[in-house]
Amino acid sequence: MISFTQTSDTSELKQILALQQRNLPKQLTEEEKKTQGFVTVEHDIEILSKMHNLHPHIIAKDNNSVVGYALSMSTSFKNEIPVLIPMFNEIDKLDIHPNFIVMGQVCVDKAYRGKGIFRGLYDTMVTTFSGQFTSIITEIDANNTRSLKAHEAIGFSDLCTYETEQQLWKVVVMSI
Template sequence: MIYYKQASSDQELEQILSLQQKNLIKSLSHEEQEKEGFVTVEHSLEILKAMNDECGHIIAVENGDVVGYALCMHPIFGDSIEVLRPMFAEINKVMPEKNNYIVMGQICVAKSHRGKGIFRNLYLTMKNRLPEGFDAIITEVDGKNKRSLTAHAAVGFKTLKVYKSGGKNWHLIILE
């Protein structure tokens, strides 16, 4: 049985990193990227822990193993990961007065568990566990990641803006 919770141990954080490594764009063939989707950002255990201490990452667990995750990234980490700095700059442009959001820093479901509603349930759990005073989840998706764009639209994300950074078209999206 799969259950959803906030990450609470180093072992769970290490399992997140292991799942991330298997799904990084650099770890997948072009065909796998198109069919399965991919993740872009590679986190260190140190930053993952700091982010988790501020707002617990949401994980899907089966038999003690992390089979999916949605990383919670409080806006105070806007300068912490180089590749995400442009996203925070764009958020500030389109929503200069809004600061009651959490960034979903990355979402991933193990290949063996895709198509079982885990993606949707990770977001539902994240939405229900937002810190007090927060009312939106913002993230961005690489325009080439069609599987992820479709999945995000299916759970209710709306496009705030499409912008270019690092030679890629990024879709900045929000779930309120």
């Protein structure tokens, strides 16, 4: 049975990193990237732990195994992960309410896709942070059509689009 919760220890953070590694573009075929999606940012245990210490991450577990995650990222980390700095710069240009949390990355293990885990992760994130924040913002590689469709299906809408280093990004938002 799948349960949704927040990270509580280093072993869960290490499981997140292992799942992340299996879904980076360098580990996937072109067909897998097109049909299954991919993650872009490669975190390390130090930054993942710092993020967790401020706002524990949302995870889906099957018994003791992490099978999905949605990373909780405070805007205080805007300069900690180089690939995300342009996203924060774009958000800063917009006239939006500043009380948001960033979903730093979402991923579901291949064997568990299509079972509502993606939606469950976001439902849990909304429940967890609805008293503290007014919205969730994330960015998606414009080539990651599976992720774009999944985010749209659960209620995210476009905030802006920008290009950096020949890569097109969509920044999306969901009110909570």
